[in-house]
Amino acid sequence: MNQPSEAPEPLPLAGLMVLDVSSFIAGPAAAVTLADFGADVIKIEPPGEGDPHRQNYRSPNYPRAEKQVNFPWQLDGRLKRSLALDLKNESARAVFKRLVGRADVMIVNFPTPARERLNLRWEDIEPINPRLVYCSLTGYGESGPDRDRPGFDVSAYFGRSGILDAARYEGGPPGLSLPAQGDRATAMTLVAAILLGLRRRDRTGKGGWVGTSLYANGVWANGTSAAGALVGARLPPRQSPDKPRNALTNLYRTRDDRWLQLLMVRDDRLWAPFCRLIGREDLLADPRFADREERKSRAAELFKELAPIFALRTYAEWERVFAGTGIPFGVIERLGDVVEDEQARHAGIFSDTTNPEVPRTVNNPIRLGFATPRTAGPPPSVGQHSAEILRELAYSDAEIAALKKTGALG
Secondary structure, X not given: OOOOOOOOOOOOOOOOEEEEEOOOOHHHHHHHHHHHOOOEEEEEEOOOOOOHHHHHHHOOOOOOOOOOOOHHHHHHHOOEEEEEEOOOOHHHHHHHHHHHHHOOEEEEOOOHHHHHHOOOOHHHHOOOOOOOEEEEEEOOOOOXXXXXXXXOHHHHHHHOOOHHHHHOEOOOOOOOOOOXXXXXXXXXXXXXXXXXXXXXXXXXXXXXXXXXXXXXXXXXXXXXXXXXXXXXXXXXXXXXOOOOOOOOOOEEEOOOOOEEEEOOOOHHHHHHHHHHHOOOHHHHHOHHHOOHHHHHHOHHHHHHHHHHHHOOOOXXXXXXXXXXXXXXXXXXXXXXXXXXXXXXXXXXXXXXXXXXXXXXXXXXXXXXXXXOOOOEOOOOOOOOOHHHHHHHOOOOHHHHHHHHHHOOEO
């Protein structure tokens, strides 16, 4: 007799209600991760155009395609329900309070003065629902002279943390980060903070404030250099690839205009095999490169020997040469190649959607042996679920119509 099959295990965050009262990227990206793993995420945004992030795909700083599709909103709006609510409207405030009373988590990234004006601080929310985990994100921190300064990832995460200055080549200007890189890393800190708050609530029944800042996350990402600065240590200025401090941990251009990253930090063991693999056994007898210290002190000379060799073959050819040899190397990958990378498929880096306009998107980086993220459909339009959510809050159709008439509800 066949045994009944075991019911599938619920997703780990199923049953949690999350209020996403945030705009742009780090807060919404954290909410997406919670939604991926089962949370009911309600996106609260202003009626009309909604979250300004909905329009970022039109920005000249974002990747462009022949056919414009809203891939950023698929990425950061997926699996959410949209409630269009004007939080400046007194009638909308009553709706919001009722919603807060039922919620488990609230994510907010409004500047502190705006939170004060809209009564969105933890001190305002706690009396309504003391079991709520309230998560806030700021640019520079909740207190101090810059607490009210608007913070974006390029200014707070990358600029203020010292990353952009430390990464520039000697004598050159700092480069700028790509869109939302610091926001996405910070989103994972928000997720961790929220889960810590929920763990505490499991134990005590109490909610509380959790949060982080873009600035704190940038310094954490730059932690090795920042920890050195605390004891007076400084990174030497970075040299361009043609002026390396170590030619064996350097970038080399290949025949097909790719960049190969050589990372041979243990050249005491790998120097001889390396020379044989590249067809330059004569370098083993060259007194300029006889030992590790000589190879470092004569790095510019060694670069001049190696650069023409790497330029003779494509990256794929060099990959075949070095594969399985123990010599560490990598490619400075192009994003157009990443999306077709077989290893990316095995690592679950991308996920399918049921949205025909954006059939694939980027998966969150968390992997669980007992659960996989939900498959997303198209992201919600502004206010798509407003009436549905209000009915769940026991509002009648007449009350919903009246709220729409006052402009409180979109």
